[in-house]
Amino acid sequence: MFKNTRLSAVLAAVLFSVTAATALVSAPAMADAPASAAATAPAAAPADAAPAPAADAAAPAAKGGTAKEEVENPFGFAAVWAGGFVPRATLIILGLMSMGSWYIIITKLIDQQKIFKQSKETNAKFWKASSIAAGSAALTEGSPFRFIAETGTKATAHHDGALLEQIDLSTWVTMSVQRAVDKVQSRLADGLSFLATVGSTSPFIGLFGTVWGIYGALTNIGMTGNASIDKVAGPVGEALIMTAIGLLVAVPAVLGYNWLVRRNKTAMEDVRSFSADVHSVLISGAMSTSQAGAAAKKIG
Numbered sequence: 001m002f003k004n005t006r007l008s009a010v011l012a013a014v015l016f017s018v019t020a021a022t023a024l025v026s027a028p029a030m031a032d033a034p035a036s037a038a039a040t041a042p043a044a045a046p047a048d049a050a051p052a053p054a055a056d057a058a059a060p061a062a063k064g065g066t067a068k069e070e071v072e073n074p075f076g077f078a079a080v081w082a083g084g085f086v087p088r089a090t091l092i093i094l095g096l097m098s099m100g101s102w103y104i105i106i107t108k109l110i111d112q113q114k115i116f117k118q119s120k121e122t123n124a125k126f127w128k129a130s131s132i133a134a135g136s137a138a139l140t141e142g143s144p145f146r147f148i149a150e151t152g153t154k155a156t157a158h159h160d161g162a163l164l165e166q167i168d169l170s171t172w173v174t175m176s177v178q179r180a181v182d183k184v185q186s187r188l189a190d191g192l193s194f195l196a197t198v199g200s201t202s203p204f205i206g207l208f209g210t211v212w213g214i215y216g217a218l219t220n221i222g223m224t225g226n227a228s229i230d231k232v233a234g235p236v237g238e239a240l241i242m243t244a245i246g247l248l249v250a251v252p253a254v255l256g257y258n259w260l261v262r263r264n265k266t267a268m269e270d271v272r273s274f275s276a277d278v279h280s281v282l283i284s285g286a287m288s289t290s291q292a293g294a295a296a297k298k299i300g
Helices: 007-049 052-069 077-081 085-128 132-138 144-157 169-189 192-224 229-299
Strands: none
Touching (some): 085 132, 085 144, 085 229, 192 229
16 A cells, blocks of 8 residues: 655664764763863963963973873773673664664654645545546555545445345445555554554663663672772763663654654544545445346336
């Protein structure tokens, strides 16, 4: 029923995930910049107050202090990645969840936008046709509205056979149209369960990575016997990055799920209204044809 190009959605999902990862990697560097500026500012005042020779003598020391401030932060995203198999596996799982979520959000939005556009096309073309078959031919190939109309037409034309004749025509057409509507709804709901799963589980996966990182930090403290603040705060803060990544994956998935569900309801209202109208037209036409045939037999 739906024919979509998925490549653009895949590229967009990868782009969102890479952008988020880049922001996490660059965050420690941005946090270190104010500290470097604050350390340089106090050193500038004594240098201005001192005589020229003293300023020249202090220049190498200032350069040495600047070089010391440029030491890389040992606690960050890179340290988490280098923490072993478990942190890496956790990051990979969260990354796959993020890419899958963005892929589903983008593809579902494309599908819904097509349905809204095809609904306007149906209102403009279908009901001006001379028959259901002519109206179906005027609609776009692959449109769910065309699929429903063609399904109803086929049900009307193929109501024959020993078993099918035991079901009255109205019930048979109703069942066929309802099956078509259910297929459209099922197609629209594809992937939403994945978003719900990601939204509910990714925070706990990130929390697992945090617990594992804290466990490793406490183990190192116990082995070294050094419980100073630099030995505790750094590894614990590094472990908390996992929780932040888990929330970064979960929030778009939850928001996307709720948004897509609301849009699906709007799209299905148009589909159900169209199917009810088509059902009425098909039943009216079939009843008129059967009554005309019965009258012709009586006259004959």
